Amino acid sequence: MTxxxxxxxxxxxxxxxxxxxxxxxxxxxxxDFDDGVKGGKxxxxxxxxxxxxxxxxxxxxxxxxxxxxxxxxxxxxxxxxFDKGAYTGEVNGAQIKEFANYVIVxxxxxxxxxxxxDDMVAKKIEMAMKHSLIPILCISNLDQVQSSRFKIQSYDNxxxxxxxxxxxxxxxxxxxxxxxxxxxxxxxxxxxDTPVLYGGSVTSLNVNSFTKMPSIDGVLVGGASLNPLEFxxxxxxx
Ligand code: 13P
Numbered sequence: 001m002t003x004x005x006x007x008x009x010x011x012x013x014x015x016x017x018x019x020x021x022x023x024x025x026x027x028x029x030x031x032d033f034d035d036g037v038k039g040g041k042x043x044x045x046x047x048x049x050x051x052x053x054x055x056x057x058x059x060x061x062x063x064x065x066x067x068x069x070x071x072x073x074x075x076x077x078x079x080x081x082f083d084k085g086a087y088t089g090e091v092n093g094a095q096i097k098e099f100a101n102y103v104i105v106x107x108x109x110x111x112x113x114x115x116x117x118d119d120m121v122a123k124k125i126e127m128a129m130k131h132s133l134i135p136i137l138c139i140s141n142l143d144q145v146q147s148s149r150f151k152i153q154s155y156d157n158x159x160x161x162x163x164x165x166x167x168x169x170x171x172x173x174x175x176x177x178x179x180x181x182x183x184x185x186x187x188x189x190x191x192x193d194t195p196v197l198y199g200g201s202v203t204s205l206n207v208n209s210f211t212k213m214p215s216i217d218g219v220l221v222g223g224a225s226l227n228p229l230e231f232x233x234x235x236x237x238x
Contacts, residue, residue: 011211012160012197012218013235014050014136015225016077016104026057030064030072033228037070042236044071048218049235050102051225052077055091058099075102075136078110081123083130093131103128104220105135106144108166118147129158136160136220138199142183145190152191160195161187162220168200170223175200177209177216184215204233211238 021029030051037044052075053061065072076099080090096103105128106121121137125148128135137152137159139145145152145161152159163183168175175198184196198210199220210216219238225231 009217010046010048011238012048012050012195013238014052014075014102014162014197014218014220015231016052016107016199016220016222017054017226018077018109018222019054020226021053021057023057023060026053026061027064029226029228030061030068030070033072033232034068034070036229036232040232040236042232044235047235047238049073050075052102052104055096058096062099073102074100075104076100076133077104077107079103079105079124079127079133081120081127083127093127093133097131097133101132101134102160103133103135104162105137106148107138108140108164108169118144122148125152125159134158134160136162136197138162138164138220139187140164140166142186142190145187152194160197160217161191162197162199163187164199164220170201172201174202174206174210177206177213180210181213181215184213188215202234204230204237207234207238 049072051072058074061074076096080087080092084092105124110116125135165175180198187196195217197218197220198216202219202221203224207219
């Protein structure tokens with residue numbers, strides 16, 4: 001008799017709300033998501049579900065998640081490259097750590113609209129690590145993995161990578177699962193066993209074509225995560 005061992009991976013399903021939702025809208029989203037979970041008896045627990053709301057919503061999001069006993073965690077969408085001090089407008093790692101365990105770093109929208117380069121991204125990863133926040137490092141090509149390789153490797157498995165090709169972000173044109181798998185596999189060759197997510201026009205209809213790939217450990221979802229019931233379908237179908 002042959003015994004087959006299936007290595008079950010724990011999938012990360014992460015919502016990146018970007019610059020959307022007020023505190024009130026955050027509360028409504030979490031209640032609607034919770035109604036969907038309880039109504040459909042969905043087990044969210046087998047997957048790591050994370051919501052990256054804006055800074056102003058983080059505290060209330062945590063309050064609602066605890067109140068509703070939702071198995072959902074919070075992420076920040078950015079982090080200051082500096083510790084506390086005279087850096088007007090910045091939110092530092094210690095402040096984030098009060099409300100979240102994860103932080104998105106180096107999103108292409110920050111690289112494009114706010115001039116973030118690899119040095120800045122490296123400083124942000126360092127700050128995340130210093131404050132025991134797990135960075136979700138976004139990269140749109142393999143060069144960016146190479147340039148952050150030493151940073152990533154020195155933090156071992158305490159970092160998550162998200163491959164988000166520029167053409168697929170917000171376009172409705174996701175990458176092919178085959179190409180995403182091939183990039184994810186190459187990333188894993190460069191940085192060992194780091195979890196790799198795919199992001200770019202993920203919906204409830206295409207999510208499984210990505211998550212079933214052996215090297216893809218989950219998805220980072222923008223537009224489709226703004227609707228709680230669509231995001232719940234993504235969690236279910238992943
Ligand atoms: P969309 O899902 O809207 O394409 O956004 C992807 C993204 O940038 C997630 O970080």
